[in-house]
Amino acid sequence: MPSDPSTPTAQSPDSILQQNWWHKPLIWGVFVALTYALREFFLVGFLTFLFCFIVRSLVGAIARRIAPHRPDSHRLDLILTLSIFSCLCLSLYGLGRFFVPPLIHEGKSLVTQMKQTNAVELQNTLLSNTAGTWKFKRQFGPPEDPRYKKGLAQFLAAGRSGAGLYQEFPQLHSRLKAEFEANYEQAQVLQLQSQASGASVPFKTWFMEFKAPDIFHAKQDYYVSRWQASQASDDKQDEAKSLTQQTDFESLRDERIRQRIWADVNADPVLLAQLKSEWAQAISIQKWAEFRESPAYQAEFKQFYETQFADDSNNVPIDYAYFETLAAAYPKGKQAFLEAVDQHQQTAKESAAHQQFDFESATKREFGQQWWATSPAADWVREHATEDGPKILAAGVKQFDQALGHVLRVPIQIGTALLLAVFMLIEWDSVKTGVANIRNTRLRSVFDEIAPGVIALGKLIGKSFQGQVVIAVINAFLTLIALWIIGVEYKFILAMVVFVFSFIPVVGVILSGVPLCGMAILQPGGSLLMAVQVIAAVALIHLIEGMVLSPRIIGKIGHLHPVLVIAILLIAEHFFGMWGLVLGVPVAIYLIRVVLLDLPIPGIYEPDRTPELE
Numbered sequence: 313m314p315s316d317p318s319t320p321t322a323q324s325p326d327s328i329l330q331q332n333w334w335h336k337p338l339i340w341g342v343f344v345a346l347t348y349a350l351r352e353f354f355l356v357g358f359l360t361f362l363f364c365f366i367v368r369s370l371v372g373a374i375a376r377r378i379a380p381h382r383p384d385s386h387r388l389d390l391i392l393t394l395s396i397f398s399c400l401c402l403s404l405y406g407l408g409r410f411f412v413p414p415l416i417h418e419g420k421s422l423v424t425q426m427k428q429t430n431a432v433e434l435q436n437t438l439l440s441n442t443a444g445t446w447k448f449k450r451q452f453g454p455p456e457d458p459r460y461k462k463g464l465a466q467f468l469a470a471g472r473s474g475a476g477l478y479q480e481f482p483q484l485h486s487r488l489k490a491e492f493e494a495n496y497e498q499a500q501v502l503q504l505q506s507q508a509s510g511a512s513v514p515f516k517t518w519f520m521e522f523k524a525p526d527i528f529h530a531k532q533d534y535y536v537s538r539w540q541a542s543q544a545s546d547d548k549q550d551e552a553k554s555l556t557q558q559t560d561f562e563s564l565r566d567e568r569i570r571q572r573i574w575a576d577v578n579a580d581p582v583l584l585a586q587l588k589s590e591w592a593q594a595i596s597i598q599k600w601a602e603f604r605e606s607p608a609y610q611a612e613f614k615q616f617y618e619t620q621f622a623d624d625s626n627n628v629p630i631d632y633a634y635f636e637t638l639a640a641a642y643p644k645g646k647q648a649f650l651e652a653v654d655q656h657q658q659t660a661k662e663s664a665a666h667q668q669f670d671f672e673s674a675t676k677r678e679f680g681q682q683w684w685a686t687s688p689a690a691d692w693v694r695e696h697a698t699e700d701g702p703k704i705l706a707a708g709v710k711q712f713d714q715a716l717g718h719v720l721r722v723p724i725q726i727g728t729a730l731l732l733a734v735f736m737l738i739e740w741d742s743v744k745t746g747v748a749n750i751r752n753t754r755l756r757s758v759f760d761e762i763a764p765g766v767i768a769l770g771k772l773i774g775k776s777f778q779g780q781v782v783i784a785v786i787n788a789f790l791t792l793i794a795l796w797i798i799g800v801e802y803k804f805i806l807a808m809v810v811f812v813f814s815f816i817p818v819v820g821v822i823l824s825g826v827p828l829c830g831m832a833i834l835q836p837g838g839s840l841l842m843a844v845q846v847i848a849a850v851a852l853i854h855l856i857e858g859m860v861l862s863p864r865i866i867g868k869i870g871h872l873h874p875v876l877v878i879a880i881l882l883i884a885e886h887f888f889g890m891w892g893l894v895l896g897v898p899v900a901i902y903l904i905r906v907v908l909l910d911l912p913i914p915g916i917y918e919p920d921r922t923p924e925l926e
Contacts, residue, residue, distance in 0.1 A: 343762055348888070354891045356729050358891075359726060359730075360729040360732045361773075362774065362777055362778075362781075363730060364733050364737060365774035365777075366400070366778055367393060367396050370392075371389060371393050375389065386741070389740075401730060411808070417494050419805060420494040421494035424494060425491075433482060436677060437483065437834055438833060439680030439681065440677045441833050441839050442680070443679065443680050444678070444680030447679040448679055451679075452675075467671045467675070472670075473650075473653055474670065476671060476672065476673030476675070477629070477653065477670050477673065478642075480673045481642055481649070484628070484635075484836070487836065488620065489613075492612075518594065519587065520570060520574065524570040524574060528570060535573070539569050539572070617635065618632055637652050765902075765906070768906060773895065775916065780814065782861075784810075784811045787814045787857060791803075791807045794850075798832070798846060799837075800831055800832050801831060801835045802835075806831060809827055810828075815894045816893045819878060821854045825846075825850050829846055880900045881896055883896070884899075
């Protein structure tokens with residue numbers, strides 16, 4: 313005779329929640345609230361889950377193929393797990409060795425260049441490379457066109473040599489300096505940090521001058537009251553009374569408090585180590601600033617510049633000696649700069665390439681400014697760009713700098729996830745047993761409600777992302793090749809952008825296309841034609857994904873109407889940020905198909921169609 317499920321047994325203690333109408337909303341509400349509260353740890357948790365899912369899927373598939381009669385062999389399972397996990401680690405290491413160094417290098421170079429660029433320069437470059445270039449091509453054509461030759465002759469006859477170079481020189485200077493310092497600074501800073509023990513400013517001196525006043529100011533009331541309490545003893549009352557009668561009492565008191573802070577810091581090894589690291593970094597930055605003014609820095613930069621000048625694809629129009637002369641003249645104003653150009657032309661004949669660069673740069677800038685000032689289409693843009701342009705640029709630099717900091721922490725988070733995953737995979741049977749034993753506790757009702765849904769949702773997310781990771785890697789690799797062929801700069805950063813946005817359905821391709829087109833227009837030698845080539849490449853890659861990769865790798869597991877996808881992404885991003893964009897659609901598929909419609913998801917969820925008996 314079956315027992316009444318409401319009757320507790322010795323093996324199954326009373327659940328903390330009985331079967332009331334409100335227990336399901338309560339359970340899922342608490343689950344969602346906990347998920348939201350722990351959203352900062354999503355990356356490590358999600359990567360751990362994804363690594364485990366991929367390894368276990370491969371282990372199961374291989375075990376069924378090589379040992380169909382013994383697929384549950386513990387020894388075979390362990391050997392396959394360790395082998396596949398080792399291959400996964402080696403693959404990640406290889407990708408990291410190939411992608412991470414150029415990614416960090418390009419990121420630092422781009423951040424440095426963005427910090428040295430103001431909104432006006434960015435606007436002028438955009439106008440010159442879009443409206444200015446379009447109008448220039450219509451009026452003058454290519455260099456072999458008679459109209460071009462006539463325009464160039466008129467430009468030189470008017471004595472305008474150097475006008476275009478003057479306009480382009482700030483961007484050329486900031487780009488080369490940013491590229492050089494991204495190449496050279498990290499190694500130099502590390503070397504200077506290693507020499508910090510012999511620094512001219514001892515740690516205690518630096519601490520008492522810079523850090524102790526900040527610590528005292530932050531907790532002034534606490535330290536003053538603590539000092540007063542220390543002076544209340546009988547043996548120090550006379551000393552305190554004598555000290556308060558002096559005219560510089562506060563400065564003497566504050567100096568003694570700072571000495572007390574120094575003693576407190578030395579008593580805390582963790583804080584002391586942190587401050588010493590900060591001191592070493594400060595000293596290295598100071599030495600780097602001094603090094604930038606030294607002959608050694610100039611010699612290194614000269615070597616780097618000549619390497620860039622020798623490669624025509626870098627768009628460096630003048631040699632180092634000419635660059636150095638113009639760099640000294642530019643801060644003195646346009647007239648001094650043009651005089652330096654005239655003096656150079658008297659001693660060295662200007663090449664045809666230099667004349668064309670000067671003519672095109674100046675004329676495109678003028679055409680762009682004319683369109684900006686007269687075109688009705690530019691009125692609305694001009695109104696908002698003047699007011700909001702500097703704010704948008706500053707916010708963009710800040711966001712990109714923060715994003716680069718997050719990227720630098722990703723290897724640590726991946727390592728943590730791999731470590732957690734390997735321990736879970738080795739003890740996989742114990743993990744499953746431990747989770748299943750929750751049902752024999754007072755959390756039985758919670759487990760019965762949450763477990764089936766979480767398992768089905770986990771399989772859905774795991775299967776979706778197992779295929780989507782492959783698609784994202786292929787998309788990023790194809791984008792990298794396309795950008796290299798087209799000649800777009802910062803191709804590793806842009807390929808990483810494509811990789812990340814490949815996980816966002818529908819709008820991901822649009823979001824990733826914006827920075828690609830922006831770089832194609834704003835880089836030296838950029839143009840609308842290059843942006844069109846980028847759009848064509850992105851469209852082709854997206855076509856390959858939609859017609860070849862997704863149907864074969866993912867199938868129709870993640871199919872939803874595009875309008876519904878966009879609505880889901882807007883809501884998910886509002887509450888969960890980037891993770892909402894990444895996980896919003898798989899979660900919505902589960903809620904719609906399983907929770908609302910009770911429809912099957914092939915290979916993941918099959919609804920129970922058994923008729924209920926009364």
